[in-house]
Amino acid sequence: MLVLLPANPYYSAYPELLWVGRVNCNPNYFSLGVKSEREELYDREEELSILERATHPIITLTGIRRLGKSSLLATALKRKNALVVDFRGTGPNPSPILLLNRFEEAVNSSGLKSLWEHLSKHISSITLGSLGVSFAKTKPLTVSFATLFDTINEHAESMGIDFVIAFDEAQEARGYKPLVGAIAHSYDYNRRIRFVLAGSQTGLLNDFLGIQDPASPLYGRYVYELALKRFSREDSLEFLRRGFKACGKEPVNIEEAVQRLDGIVGWLVYYGYMCLNEDANLARVVDSAVNLELEELSKLKGKYYRLILKAVTLGANTWSEIYRYVKANSVALSDASFNEALGRLIKYSILEKKGEGYMIPDPITNEAAKRL
Known part of the structure; x- marks a missing residue:
């Protein structure tokens, strides 16, 4: 089975980045799209092995942007019984119809015809066509993620296989809480399903899942954390x-x-x-x-985000140093609003806290912040 990722909005915004260039390379380490061929990935053997085996019920794949998480997912799950659902650009408060559209795209691009047939046979609001399945998009919805996961598990049971459902940039769905409940339900009852939840905004992903939050359906569940690091x-x-x-x-x-x-x-x-x-x-x-x-x-809309980043680029790295800079360049700054903005930048993985200091982990982001 070949897993094809839905269109990536980042590359859609820059169509010139989709082609591999005029130089013939074999293998092509320098192609700019999402990679799905093992020979085009450098290193990452340990991470690939963990994702290929997928022995844990839930795996989180985290790391700052541009470390190759999407390529790692596409390569590890290629020709596997798997779906890769691309949630890029859906958040932070996606409609259930938008998320189901992305799920439908992943089902159809998987090419798993036996899965298409099983879904259309067992869920009345899903119809089968020559190119895949179509989900009914009525309000209220007649199909839920919990039902989809249950039905995919039934299919996996009938085939004697394990099945992986991966969500790329899963934190984008954080405004739709029923998805977490559906994952928790599947964790408890669907023995054939494994989840991989990839995200470049680690703090938001952790908040979304709520493993440490007693109010979350996933509270106390075991999650294997796979953190992707930059190259040495x-x-x-x-x-x-x-x-x-x-x-x-x-x-x-x-x-x-x-x-x-x-x-x-x-x-x-x-x-x-x-x-x-x-x-x-x-x-x-x-x-x-x-x-x-x-x-x-430029998409950051918070009141103090730009000032905080600017302060860090100018050499301020402790809380008090950054606070003094922001206060000197803004009106009526409170500790609470400053801390909220600082915490958000950390959850977005734009800023990183190390010990008592703060830094921008991506050198290009650091250079860009100087121009804000």
């Missing part, structure tokens, strides 16, 4: 060496590139791609990446 300096250098070699090219300024991009594979890929296809130097690549990141940061 040596791994970053080796990744770029192999990437250029696979394209028949000599490495270009990779020592300085690794120093500037700091082991974040998405930016290393972007560097390799731009060098090969645009004859770009490091300064141009960093400037282009910063402009992309500025568009992301």
